[in-house]
Amino acid sequence: MFFADQNLSLEKCPALVLNADYRPLSYYPLSLWSWQDSVKSVFLNRVTIVSNYDRVIRSPSFNMKLPSVIALKSFIKPQSNPSFTRFNVFLRDKFSCQYCGSNQELTFDHLLPRSKGGETNWGNVVTACSSCNVKKGGRLLKNSEMTLNQKPYQPSTEDLHKNGKNFPPNFLHKSWMDYLYWDVELEA
Structure with missing residues (x-):
């Protein structure tokens, strides 16, 4: 289900977090950060904004579009052997x-x-x-x-990621679709 950005409360505007290679950190649960964490990471120069919501946040001294997809600037090596949980x-x-x-x-x-x-x-x-x-x-x-x-x-971590793609979250923002593989139509 897609949401109309401008009518969305800020709490319902998480950012999809991609690793430096532009792949999601995890699929299930999907790697999402709150709007506060994503904005903080932008100001600390730890992430690159890949896509934005139409929603704008404002303060007395600045305004910016809220990030919907961010990519880490430093690559985090995925754990090769997942924890037994x-x-x-x-x-x-x-x-x-x-x-x-x-x-x-x-x-x-x-x-x-x-x-x-x-x-x-x-x-x-x-x-x-x-x-x-x-x-x-x-x-x-x-x-x-x-x-x-x-x-x-x-x-392997890759096995779990592959299985996690079969269980999409309850909401998907349209800007996430290029980075998630369950709904992407492949070219012939």
């Missing part, structure tokens, strides 16, 4: 149960249950809905009569 496991597994495909009431499932010495790591944990998690219980996968849609693996 619940969110990143869900993102790796595209927010769906690895047994039935549901996206409701998601939890972790240990393929080798912790009660049998299973560890909580990338290779042993998958996303499961509550029903499938209860159905599998403390059994080994081979004894559960259940099958996995995808084996667990340690994703």
Whole structure:
């Protein structure tokens, strides 16, 4: 959904933050800064303004269009091995149960249950809905009569970015579209 800039409250005017290579710092959650942080970074000369909202901010001594897309002047090297977090496991597994495909009431499932010495790591944990998690219980996968849609693996940051592109935020400003890839029409 697109918003008419001039009618938007300032709190609803975040800036899309790009790395120095003009790629978003992250896709999910999308790398956004508040209008205050983006304006402050402009004045500290840490970013380049790539695009603006039609919205103007004013003070007694100056006025400027509010940045809608900014690029960092210094490149931030992406982390090559993402942290093992619940969110990143869900993102790796595209927010769906690895047994039935549901996206409701998601939890972790240990393929080798912790009660049998299973560890909580990338290779042993998958996303499961509550029903499938209860159905599998403390059994080994081979004894559960259940099958996995995808084996667990340690994703790269690029894997998580690719999956994050499938989950666009609730709002997208038109000036962001050239930097986000889910709606860009490719030339033949």
